[in-house]
Amino acid sequence: MGGCVVSNVASNVETIEAGTERELQTMSGFYSDIVAPTGVYKYYLNGQWLESASGKSVSIINPSTRQTCYEVQACTQDEVNRMFDAAKAAQKAWARTPLWKRAEYLHKVAALMREHAQPIADCLVKEVAKPAKDSLTEVVRSADLLDYTAEEGVRFLGEGQLLNSDSFPGQQRNKMCLVSKVPLGVVLAIPPFNYPVNLAVSKLGPALMAGNAVVLKPPTQGAVAGIHMLQCFHAAGLPAGLLSLATGRGSEIGDFLTQHPGVNCISFTGGDTGIAISKKAGMVPLQMELGGKDVCIVAADADLAAAAKHIVKGGFSYSGQRCTAVKLVCVVDSVADELVAAVAKGVAALKVGMPEDDADITPVVSESSANFIEGLVMDAKEKGATFVTGEYRREGNLLWPVLLDHVTPGMRLAWEEPFGPVLPIMRVASTDEAVAHCNASKYGLQGCVFTRDINAAIAISDAMETGTVQVNSAPARGPDHFPFQGFRDSGIGSQGIRNSLAMMVKTKSTVINLDQETYTMG
Numbered sequence: 001m002g003g004c005v006v007s008n009v010a011s012n013v014e015t016i017e018a019g020t021e022r023e024l025q026t027m028s029g030f031y032s033d034i035v036a037p038t039g040v041y042k043y044y045l046n047g048q049w050l051e052s053a054s055g056k057s058v059s060i061i062n063p064s065t066r067q068t069c070y071e072v073q074a075c076t077q078d079e080v081n082r083m084f085d086a087a088k089a090a091q092k093a094w095a096r097t098p099l100w101k102r103a104e105y106l107h108k109v110a111a112l113m114r115e116h117a118q119p120i121a122d123c124l125v126k127e128v129a130k131p132a133k134d135s136l137t138e139v140v141r142s143a144d145l146l147d148y149t150a151e152e153g154v155r156f157l158g159e160g161q162l163l164n165s166d167s168f169p170g171q172q173r174n175k176m177c178l179v180s181k182v183p184l185g186v187v188l189a190i191p192p193f194n195y196p197v198n199l200a201v202s203k204l205g206p207a208l209m210a211g212n213a214v215v216l217k218p219p220t221q222g223a224v225a226g227i228h229m230l231q232c233f234h235a236a237g238l239p240a241g242l243l244s245l246a247t248g249r250g251s252e253i254g255d256f257l258t259q260h261p262g263v264n265c266i267s268f269t270g271g272d273t274g275i276a277i278s279k280k281a282g283m284v285p286l287q288m289e290l291g292g293k294d295v296c297i298v299a300a301d302a303d304l305a306a307a308a309k310h311i312v313k314g315g316f317s318y319s320g321q322r323c324t325a326v327k328l329v330c331v332v333d334s335v336a337d338e339l340v341a342a343v344a345k346g347v348a349a350l351k352v353g354m355p356e357d358d359a360d361i362t363p364v365v366s367e368s369s370a371n372f373i374e375g376l377v378m379d380a381k382e383k384g385a386t387f388v389t390g391e392y393r394r395e396g397n398l399l400w401p402v403l404l405d406h407v408t409p410g411m412r413l414a415w416e417e418p419f420g421p422v423l424p425i426m427r428v429a430s431t432d433e434a435v436a437h438c439n440a441s442k443y444g445l446q447g448c449v450f451t452r453d454i455n456a457a458i459a460i461s462d463a464m465e466t467g468t469v470q471v472n473s474a475p476a477r478g479p480d481h482f483p484f485q486g487f488r489d490s491g492i493g494s495q496g497i498r499n500s501l502a503m504m505v506k507t508k509s510t511v512i513n514l515d516q517e518t519y520t521m522g
């Protein structure tokens with residue numbers, strides 16, 4: 001460990017924990033502009049890294065040590081206003097920038113992200129306790145996403161439509177309608193803590209490629225990873241003003257951002273906050289990726305060993321802090337004992353520890369999150385669930401994985417999203433009962449079914465009211481070009497590279513009215 005990055009700004013922060021040698025080195029190189037001499041990370045406006053006039057900072061608590069690991073600026077409303085002004089001005093010129101050139105920028109950003117991936121990943125380890133290997137994977141996956149977006153964008157956005165009038169009854173062929181895709185204007189992008197880089201890039205890439213400007217509000221836990229990532233956009237030479245980054249607590253600046261008159265679209269990923277935002281938002285398009293309670297249905301004829309493997313991975317990767325985590329297993333009675341035993345064996349093999357050591361189960365993001373998860377577990381305990389994994393154990397934010405059998409619809413865990421290393425199992429009489437439970441949920445993100453019968457799989461998929469159903473694998477958003485969407489309280493609109501590009505444009509028609517009919521005769 002190297003020396004300390006100590007803040008002397010007026011804030012309620014004590015001492016910031018020691019920085020690594022690698023961090024200190026990177027601060028003097030590619031990333032030297034992003035942090036102020038005070039140690040507080042800067043916000044980004046008009047192509048510059050700046051300190052906020054507020055003189056205030058927000059602390060980021062390392063979930064593993066429960067000490068402050070970083071501080072970011074608490075941006076003011078005036079600074080946010082200037083971001084929207086700058087974005088509006090820069091967007092006009094950007095919309096006139098040829099598609100191939102926009103693509104070139106994104107490829108450049110992707111290359112820079114790969115080159116400078118490690119420091120971004122190091123931030124993820126500290127800010128959100130993501131295992132080291134997964135942190136690096138998130139950054140590389142994000143660079144791949146940008147490259148793909150650039151390639152898809154030049155084709156998809158370059159294509160329009162020509163409609164002739166005479167296909168509608170009573171019309172002659174004297175009108176031609178040219179349909180094109182035009183940018184929305186300024187997109188407000190708000191990603192969550194669990195994929196602060198990937199879910200930022202999945203908004204920024206399509207928005208910029210489609211000719212929009214972006215104001216990014218990163219999650220507080222994950223803000224410094226977001227700042228490092230944004231430096232790659234800056235270094236790629238993106239025009240000043242086109243992209244800004246505002247830090248500050250969502251609870252403090254969130255409403256000001258989402259209700260700002262300069263916003264032309266909100267692309268949000270997170271929890272129920274998104275529902276409140278949707279209700280308050282003005283007449284702007286919304287792309288909302290919200291919570292989930294992904295149900296895994298195991299039929300009597302399933303390959304139980306394979307199902308158990310997928311369930312353990314799906315339920316406990318990143319300690320269950322994925323919107324697509326398996327959050328409830330509904331297994332048919334006749335095979336329940338065998339499945340539970342196989343899952344228990346897999347859970348027992350999970351390594352519990354620190355993200356730096358690449359443990360499978362690492363501390364959850366915050367103390368309040370750990371308390372919430374514990375509340376769900378205790379509710380199930382009081383109501384008679386069986387603790388398959390033995391005694392409940394917690395140290396700080398680190399929760400040992402919990403596998404609960406005999407969960408019933410009367411327990412909170414049958415319906416609520418723990419976002420932690422807790423997996424409830426409900427025994428059901430039939431797959432129909434499982435589907436009915438899934439469809440009674442307020443969420444409808446993904447689901448999965450394990451069966452050897454493809455006809456049964458398709459029938460169950462048809463019956464499950466969720467945005468995606470995975471057959472014989474756990475739910476997942478990736479690969480990033482697959483459409484990804486939630487029904488009911490799980491979202492509005494769709495993600496996935498092509499769908500995100502489509503959500504970042506509006507349709508514009510130009511109708512050419514001719515004095516005479518026109519037919520191309522060949």
Ligand SMILES: NC(=O)C1=CN([C@@H]2O[C@H](COP(=O)(O)OP(=O)(O)OC[C@H]3O[C@@H](n4cnc5c(N)ncnc54)[C@H](OP(=O)(O)O)[C@@H]3O)[C@@H](O)[C@H]2O)C=CC1
Binds near residue numbers: 193322
């Ligand atoms: N469907 C999907 O694709 C995904 C859904 N999720 C869901 O996200 C949740 C976990 O992420 P988490 O970060 O805790 O979610 P939150 O909803 O708490 O926060 C998401 C983002 O919203 C910001 N925010 C908070 N309050 C406001 C506000 N009033 N106005 C505007 N922005 C605000 C947060 O900032 P700050 O951090 O400063 O509070 C953060 O950047 C889970 O429910 C999970 O299922 C996660 C990933 C993918």
Ligand SMILES: O=C(O)[C@H](O)COP(=O)(O)O
Binds near residue numbers: 323324325476
């Ligand atoms: O937040 C999440 O859960 C992500 O959107 C999930 O992505 P993944 O399923 O590809 O890990």
